[in-house]
Amino acid sequence: MARSTPERRRKTLVKTLFGSYYVLFLIFIYGPMFAMFTLSFQAQQAGINFPMKGFSIYWWRQLFDPNVMGSLHQSLVRSLVLAIVVMVLTALLSTMLAMAYRQKFFGSGVLFYTIMTGLMLPGILVGLGVSLLTSALKIPPAWWFTGLGVQLVWSLPFGFLIMLAVFNRFDSRLEEAARDMGASEWTVFREITLPLILPGVISAGLFGFTLSYDEFPRTMLLSGESNTLPLDIYSFLTQRVRPSLFAMGTASTLFSVFLIVVFLVVYTYLSKRTR
Amino acid sequence: MVKGFPTAWLVTPGLIWLLVFLVAPLLSIIVFSFWTYTGSGMAPDFTLKNYVDYFSSPIYLVTLWDTLKYTVTVMFFCLIVGYPIAYFLAMQVETFKWQMALFLLCMVPFWISYLIRALAWIPMLGRNGLLNIALQALHIIDEPLTMFLFSDFGLVMAMVQLYVVLCVGPIFFSLVKIDRSLLEASRDMGASHFQVFWEIIRPLSLPGVAIGMIFVFVMVMGEFATAVVVGGGKTAMVGTIILNLLGIVQYPFAAVNALWLMLGMMLGVFVIMRLVDIRKEL
Numbered sequence: 001m002a003r004s005t006p007e008r009r010r011k012t013l014v015k016t017l018f019g020s021y022y023v024l025f026l027i028f029i030y031g032p033m034f035a036m037f038t039l040s041f042q043a044q045q046a047g048i049n050f051p052m053k054g055f056s057i058y059w060w061r062q063l064f065d066p067n068v069m070g071s072l073h074q075s076l077v078r079s080l081v082l083a084i085v086v087m088v089l090t091a092l093l094s095t096m097l098a099m100a101y102r103q104k105f106f107g108s109g110v111l112f113y114t115i116m117t118g119l120m121l122p123g124i125l126v127g128l129g130v131s132l133l134t135s136a137l138k139i140p141p142a143w144w145f146t147g148l149g150v151q152l153v154w155s156l157p158f159g160f161l162i163m164l165a166v167f168n169r170f171d172s173r174l175e176e177a178a179r180d181m182g183a184s185e186w187t188v189f190r191e192i193t194l195p196l197i198l199p200g201v202i203s204a205g206l207f208g209f210t211l212s213y214d215e216f217p218r219t220m221l222l223s224g225e226s227n228t229l230p231l232d233i234y235s236f237l238t239q240r241v242r243p244s245l246f247a248m249g250t251a252s253t254l255f256s257v258f259l260i261v262v263f264l265v266v267y268t269y270l271s272k273r274t275r
Numbered sequence: 276m277v278k279g280f281p282t283a284w285l286v287t288p289g290l291i292w293l294l295v296f297l298v299a300p301l302l303s304i305i306v307f308s309f310w311t312y313t314g315s316g317m318a319p320d321f322t323l324k325n326y327v328d329y330f331s332s333p334i335y336l337v338t339l340w341d342t343l344k345y346t347v348t349v350m351f352f353c354l355i356v357g358y359p360i361a362y363f364l365a366m367q368v369e370t371f372k373w374q375m376a377l378f379l380l381c382m383v384p385f386w387i388s389y390l391i392r393a394l395a396w397i398p399m400l401g402r403n404g405l406l407n408i409a410l411q412a413l414h415i416i417d418e419p420l421t422m423f424l425f426s427d428f429g430l431v432m433a434m435v436q437l438y439v440v441l442c443v444g445p446i447f448f449s450l451v452k453i454d455r456s457l458l459e460a461s462r463d464m465g466a467s468h469f470q471v472f473w474e475i476i477r478p479l480s481l482p483g484v485a486i487g488m489i490f491v492f493v494m495v496m497g498e499f500a501t502a503v504v505v506g507g508g509k510t511a512m513v514g515t516i517i518l519n520l521l522g523i524v525q526y527p528f529a530a531v532n533a534l535w536l537m538l539g540m541m542l543g544v545f546v547i548m549r550l551v552d553i554r555k556e557l
Binding site for chain 2: 014015018019021022025026028029030031032033035036039048049050051093094096097099100102103105111114115117118120121122123124125126128129130131132133135136146149150152153156175185189210213214216217221230233234237238241245246249252253256257259260
């Protein structure tokens with residue numbers, strides 16, 4: 001080793017400094033969530049702040065009390081149904097669009113920027129546009145119609161970028177070989193293309209699921225008379241904040257973490273299998 | 276030679292969806308900004324009254340300017356908080372496995388509802404909040420401060436926490452792509468650690484910085500929920516104004532506000548792209 005000891009010592013010091021900063025950063029981004037989690041077990045008489053005045057599951061039980069939380073369960077069901085539909089449509093449409101981009105075609109540049117606009121435009125502007133348009137056309141908005149419409153506009157660019165990356169690394173010679181041996185386009189797709197791109201398709205779909213499940217600024221103006229879960233959460237937030245809201249936040253966070261774990265497991269399994 | 280399915284089939288469903296739920300609504304905002312307010316909605320017309328109203332009261336332009344100031348502040352803090360994290364992950368962590376694990380740990384909040392993450396700031400910032408308790412325990416302050424919740428300070432801090440991950444990601448990806456032999460070579464030729472960073476790493480990471488900054492810029496300019504939840508609705512942003520106008524069915528005027536917001540954003544993105552050529556990255 002030509003490196004002198006001071007150099008090595010400097011390296012260790014720099015690494016320790018950056019490592020400590022990273023830990024501080026994690027505290028910054030996770031700290032509030034842990035505070036919320038802890039406070040959801042606050043004693044019944046206590047407020048929304050520290051210190052803990054005891055430990056109880058009172059606020060968690062309130063989550064299941066229809067008198068307190070209203071029609072929360074129906075909103076949850078709506079959110080889940082919507083998330084599943086968005087998941088399927090995101091996977092399907094983003095795969096189709098990315099497949100089209102394997103060749104140059106007329107208007108591909110304009111279409112690319114249009115897809116990306118859905119990602120770059122703040123939700124409130126998309127929501128406002130659709131909401132004004134439907135009110136001018138006298139079409140009543142509904143979560144399964146206009147809500148679904150704007151959610152897909154939001155999730156499609158993510159799925160599309162994932163599928164573009166997948167097709168960039170795709171070896172087309174496999175398809176050529178199958179075609180040369182007389183396979184029809186459908187057979188090529190079913191037997192060769194789809195199995196190879198499946199991890200990407202599923203990633204795109206799962207992205208669609210979580211984006212839809214958490215979507216708020218677009219859906220807010222467009223869900224019509226029935227709320228999705230984030231809309232309910234928002235209306236609770238603008239009223240009085242209680243520890244039961246922290247319980248709900250914790251439950252929702254745990255569900256999101258569960259989805260990430262599912263995502264990682266599915267992805268690792270599928271990409272091992274295709275290799 | 277036929278290769279794959281016909282492009283028209285593949286493109287049409289997605290294209291129709293985008294035309295109906297993205298392109299038509301955006302164009303209609305422009306059209307509706309010229310319509311007349313009727314008290315219960317709007318009626319077709321071609322009037323410049325909404326634009327005259329927009330400029331005759333200072334509130335709207337001042338709010339747009341304030342929103343821009345918040346956004347630039349949040350961008351600044353996201354950059355100085357996020358860059359060292361991306362640098363640490365890309366340059367200091369050596370094995371790929373650890374790099375990915377620590378990076379994913381930073382990105383997890385992206386998949387958690389941002390309303391919930393905004394909610395989580397409430398027990399932190401209040402008069403009896405965790406921040407005050409911690410500062411008092413450390414004897415930095417004697418009396419609890421009221422400056423956190425429902426204030427600009429708390430709002431900016433919450434927004435930095437909400438959006439900093441959008442900035443860490445792109446910077447990290449542009450940093451890991453840097454060829455290590457470049458750094459070795461410049462060290463061998465006698466460059467100091469700071470020179471290596473300033474002359475090589477910094478310029479090569481700029482495209483990632485620009486993409487991250489565009490994300491944060493766009494998100495914070497269109498922000499309203501955090502302003503309501505953490506800022507207590509005291510802080511006016513263009514998003515909250517649009518929402519209030521919708522509440523009183525002032526549709527054409529909401530459209531005018533949205534248009535100026537959109538123009539401001541296009542200008543901002545244009546300026547960022549002018550400063551850094553991100554096409555090299557794509």
